[in-house]
Amino acid sequence: MAGERSGAGDPAKTLRLLWREPDDTPRRGPRPGLTVDTVVDTATAIADAEGLAALTVRRVAADLGVSAMTVYTYVPGKAELVDAMLDAAYARMRRADTTGRPWRERLTAVADENRTLCRTHPWVAGVHTARPTLGPGAMARYEHELSALDGLGLTDVQLDDAVTYLTGFVYGCARAEADARAAATDSAMNDEQWWAANAPLLAKVFDAATYPLAARVGSAAGAAHGAAYDPDHAYAFGLARVLDGLATLIER
Amino acid sequence: MAGERSGAGDPAKTLRLLWREPDDTPRRGPRPGLTVDTVVDTATAIADAEGLAALTVRRVAADLGVSAMTVYTYVPGKAELVDAMLDAAYARMRRADTTGRPWRERLTAVADENRTLCRTHPWVAGVHTARPTLGPGAMARYEHELSALDGLGLTDVQLDDAVTYLTGFVYGCARAEADARAAATDSAMNDEQWWAANAPLLAKVFDAATYPLAARVGSAAGAAHGAAYDPDHAYAFGLARVLDGLATLIER
């Protein structure tokens, strides 16, 4: 199971799980020792602390003090567990009420809220969401994001386009940041150490005359950020561009 | 080995591989039956046809007609193999000469070239490149992309920012598109079938009065694209915004 993906489980089971639909059949047998929420919260804590790669069914079970297969009593499979984690995280997002504020401020709030989510739960950016989680958290999030752009004269399709574009940018940044952190953790080398290990070797094969711009700009960017990639800077630069780009659509 | 990551191997070995540095020691022993290039090309063909998840060392070996461990004679490990695949793909990119054309046209060409790469090799968007491949292909690509923005009065740092922003957008789109395709393949359900399976179940739990915008805009967007997500539309909409956003920086 490489690369977690949302919406990958059985639709009926997934929706029942996300909306916590109670089983209407009479409940015989032993009382459940756990709840769906404790399983989801335990899994979230693991992913928060150690990343998606550390999120294994065995590990969740161990943290819950049960055997691995017991997890499957509460959740149909790992795919559905990740869906539930994601929807719960969406549901917990702080959503500022920016009614009446200028649209740039409202969109900045939406972007920042999603960025905060991805920093609180770094694994969120790593889940492939081509098939969205159709739970209450995702619905609340989508509703809120649309409302930030409502009433500006955009068509419904443009509204969806703009929200998709804005959040796509934020999650792209978050993914890059999470990748950088994961690379540093896995290799036990921070960016600086990695570049220090590569620079002398690269100098032997890289000819600055063949790639003059790359040599000049690359070293300028590296010097400016103290690293090859600065997540905060990329977010600030990008968000300004995103808003300017949407301005030509909104203030046409 | 979930989620392939570039730059994850030993720096010295990786750089020797990427730049095809010959071993200077005298070559005793049996003649190699393969070359690094055939290994990289075979691996690329597998990933092209069946995705990154199907790219296993055993599979590469089988396609080459050798045993699994023989692959390690040519490549230090899977991480370095992916680096070599990526750098080779960068090296093969068609790079249009747009000297003298308006900057929007030049940047559109850069975006399209990267999009073409990600459609020719859908696995490219799935590789985490926090640690870039430092091979000749990556250098040529970076040089070319910077040249498209050179001479417009931007600082070196802004040049890097803008290129990072533009390519980040393109790869974000490509990732979303690849995710959608992978989800359809893995679930043996296309988007339409997946929505058809979910819609009636969702209708039971989803209250349109609680999420009025989501209900209205979601169905409008779905109807307009014939699916929940239309990669071509998202790319076209987004690229227009990206260029408009950079315009305020360039034509200040």
Next chain:
DNA sequence: ATTAATCTTGTACGTTGTACAGAGTAACGC
């Protein structure tokens, strides 16, 4: 008291990257 549903567990399978030991092969120093 019997039945049936439910929770919980241990075992087992196939798949992954790759460490390791050993067998075969070809060029070098003599």
Next chain:
DNA sequence: GCGTTACTCTGTACAACGTACAAGATTAAT
């Protein structure tokens, strides 16, 4: 010509993964 040495190639092995399956334990409905 002849070891010696470096190299290619192979089979076996390991730990970790998600989870199918069967069996045992527990409790409500009949």
